[in-house]
Amino acid sequence: MSQTPNDPAGTTHQFQNFAxxxxxxxxxxxxxxxxxxxxxxxxxxxxxxxxMMV
Structure with missing residues (x-):
């Protein structure tokens, strides 16, 4: 069973939504x-x- 790396910064899609x-x-x-x-x-x-009035 291979694991995908856990990116702590999130995915590009998540960053684009944030930006x-x-x-x-x-x-x-x-x-x-x-x-x-x-x-x-x-x-x-x-x-x-x-x-001015003085």
Whole structure:
């Protein structure tokens, strides 16, 4: 009885499935980052307007 070698890295088919998968974690924009940047932009605009009125 002959045994096939056990490849710890898996088969080529398994690797191709892994490589073709879309990353599940980074599917969309990072919402806390977007909200944080929007808040910073509003604070900067309000600051500039306040300085122009002085």
């Amino acid at each position: 073709n998968r879309a990353p599940a974690e980074k599917s969309g924009p990072n919402m806390p980052l977007v909200v944080g940047l929007a808040v910073v932009a509003v604070v900067v605009v309000v600051g500039v307007i306040a300085l």
